[in-house]
Amino acid sequence: xxxxxxxxxxxxxxxxxxxxxxxxxxxxxxxxxxxxxxxxxxxxxxxxxxxxxxxxxxxxxxxxxxxxxxxxxxxxxxxxxxxxxxxxxxxxxxxxxxxxxxxxxxxxxxxxxxxxxxxxxxxxxxxxxxxxxxxxxxxxxxxxxxxxxxxxxxxxxxxxxxxxxxxxxxxxxxxxxxxxxxxxxxxxxxxxxxxxxxxxxxxxxxxxxxxxxxxxxxxxxxxxxxxxxxxxxxxxxxxxxxxxxx
Numbered sequence: 001x002x003x004x005x006x007x008x009x010x011x012x013x014x015x016x017x018x019x020x021x022x023x024x025x026x027x028x029x030x031x032x033x034x035x036x037x038x039x040x041x042x043x044x045x046x047x048x049x050x051x052x053x054x055x056x057x058x059x060x061x062x063x064x065x066x067x068x069x070x071x072x073x074x075x076x077x078x079x080x081x082x083x084x085x086x087x088x089x090x091x092x093x094x095x096x097x098x099x100x101x102x103x104x105x106x107x108x109x110x111x112x113x114x115x116x117x118x119x120x121x122x123x124x125x126x127x128x129x130x131x132x133x134x135x136x137x138x139x140x141x142x143x144x145x146x147x148x149x150x151x152x153x154x155x156x157x158x159x160x161x162x163x164x165x166x167x168x169x170x171x172x173x174x175x176x177x178x179x180x181x182x183x184x185x186x187x188x189x190x191x192x193x194x195x196x197x198x199x200x201x202x203x204x205x206x207x208x209x210x211x212x213x214x215x216x217x218x219x220x221x222x223x224x225x226x227x228x229x230x231x232x233x234x235x236x237x238x239x240x241x242x243x244x245x246x
Contacts, residue, residue: 073094073104104119118155120152164206211234
């Protein structure tokens, strides 16, 4: 119950004349007590780091792509339990947002916090560390058909990008080297590389899928990072021609 409003009367002088003033003072609910700063329980730093990591890099939680929201949710729940140390005190809730999208929400009773992770059925097959050539093409096709956005795809990208298979890596190395030199080792007249790219190709180690690029905003091409012990660079291929992006 809220107590009755108190009314205080007093006078003040307006242009030399006394005028009666009524001031209302409303009371708060008695059970609220005094109003002040609410002190929230301090969360463990490790939990905060885990929350940030799971939201930005959910791919690292899965050894194999989850086949359903329930399967993804269980993996997510166990990961939260292990990190927070609150085994059997973690609740899982799966919220269906429609069009194949879900929100996986895990609540830690011990810490009193919710940790959320998005789950999209169209992007679920790519929640892994390595992609085959067919999977890269499938991901590209789903983005350009409108089944998922680049932002949704990148939410499940590993921190350093998707690793490509050894076969794709060797294929990329040979293709990049051919853009630079002829089979006889002579530099091509239209060599698209500078000293940085040439050093990376000379010490080539791996290639990964890191992003998607669209020249006009209506069609997207995969962006790869070529990594060598003496440097790295980002590039895409449009119409058979290489474009250095960074």
